[in-house]
Amino acid sequence: MDNKELIIQKLKENFSDSIVEISDFRDDLSITIKPNVIFDVAKFLKENDELLFVMCKDVTAIDWATRKNRFTVVYHIYSFKLNFNLRLKSNLEAEPYQIESVTSIWQSANWYERETYDMYGIEFLNHPDLRRMYMPEGFEYHPLRKDFPVLGIPGSLPLPQKPE
Amino acid sequence: MGLEAKLTQDGFITTTIDAIVAWARKSSVWPMPMGISCCAIEMISAADPKYDIARFGSEVMRFTPRQCDLMIVAGTVTYKMAQVVRRIYDQMPDPKWVIAMGACTSSGGMYRSYNVVQGIDQFLPVDVYTAGCPPRPENLLNALMTIQDKISKTRARDFQDILPQKLEVETR
Numbered sequence: 001m002d003n004k005e006l007i008i009q010k011l012k013e014n015f016s017d018s019i020v021e022i023s024d025f026r027d028d029l030s031i032t033i034k035p036n037v038i039f040d041v042a043k044f045l046k047e048n049d050e051l052l053f054v055m056c057k058d059v060t061a062i063d064w065a066t067r068k069n070r071f072t073v074v075y076h077i078y079s080f081k082l083n084f085n086l087r088l089k090s091n092l093e094a095e096p097y098q099i100e101s102v103t104s105i106w107q108s109a110n111w112y113e114r115e116t117y118d119m120y121g122i123e124f125l126n127h128p129d130l131r132r133m134y135m136p137e138g139f140e141y142h143p144l145r146k147d148f149p150v151l152g153i154p155g156s157l158p159l160p161q162k163p164e
Numbered sequence: 165m166g167l168e169a170k171l172t173q174d175g176f177i178t179t180t181i182d183a184i185v186a187w188a189r190k191s192s193v194w195p196m197p198m199g200i201s202c203c204a205i206e207m208i209s210a211a212d213p214k215y216d217i218a219r220f221g222s223e224v225m226r227f228t229p230r231q232c233d234l235m236i237v238a239g240t241v242t243y244k245m246a247q248v249v250r251r252i253y254d255q256m257p258d259p260k261w262v263i264a265m266g267a268c269t270s271s272g273g274m275y276r277s278y279n280v281v282q283g284i285d286q287f288l289p290v291d292v293y294t295a296g297c298p299p300r301p302e303n304l305l306n307a308l309m310t311i312q313d314k315i316s317k318t319r320a321r322d323f324q325d326i327l328p329q330k331l332e333v334e335t336r
């Protein structure tokens with residue numbers, strides 16, 4: 001059994017109700033799951049002795065603007081044991097856009113989730129320190145959302161006054 | 165040559181205080197290298213032996229604003245960094261001048277985007293803008309010479325009663 005079949009089979013055994021879609025495009029395995037099980041799936045993938053996805057390489061999001069499930073949260077994880085990259089996805093259905101944080105499973109997700117929160121306004125529940133990453137504290141918008149203008153909103157970022 | 169010849173002739177020269185102060189000031193402009201991104205590399209080149217900014221008396225790049233007359237803002241100034249640039253500018257003693265080096269600093273450059281200040285003249289009084297992305301070191305030297313011209317036209321009493329500015333930077 002190769003790695004892909006192993007991962008798919010393991011997930012199907014344990015989370016058969018929660019898998020929305022499995023796609024294998026150009027050798028990239030992406031598994032879309034329901035947002036409410038992200039924590040359990042992540043914990044399972046990391047701790048299962050045959051999988052051991054111990055490394056979280058990236059957490060980010062996609063804004064589909066007009067689609068019904070507007071945001072997709074994307075996780076890239078890696079297993080040294082299998083030498084395999086896996087992409088986990090989860091569609092957020094409606095406002096408020098919230099998903100469980102995986103920081104307690106992968107420490108590296110801490111800043112990735114902060115960045116995703118900063119840029120897309122997706123709230124990660126039970127995150128230890130969900131502050132903005134790049135934009136100043138007190139900024140009210142989320143710049144990578146599709147409805148945010150490229151040049152920003154005038155006056156939303158303060159500038160010092162020009163001397164005389 | 166020059167002054168020494170005068171000295172051996174008469175032993176004195178006549179000039180005005182303004183002229184001699186301005187001459188001294190313009191011959192020893194100490195820059196504050198506010199190198200924020202890639203333009204800083206060209207600013208560093210301007211100090212190397214080939215371009216040698218020391219020919220203009222400006223080789224003393226001080227990394228403390230309190231010893232500087234000229235701020236070379238070299239790089240992309242984001243809104244977050246603007247607060248810092250302004251705070252450093254406020255710490256420089258008067259009289260002081262500013263060079264906006266490069267497209268980013270002068271106008272936002274290629275970063276026409278929400279996070280980059282579209283020209284630092286929105287929050288700093290700029291004396292010379294330098295075109296280029298990045299400007300060549302010659303261009304920076306040209307800007308420095310323009311500043312020197314400007315300084316040589318100042319009068320010492322223009323700066324007599326300048327009070328220290330109030331720090332009005334928000335910490336955000």
Ligand code: SF4
Nearest residue numbers: 202203266267268297
């Ligand atoms: S003007 Fe060009 S070289 Fe200078 S900081 Fe901007 S992008 Fe970099």
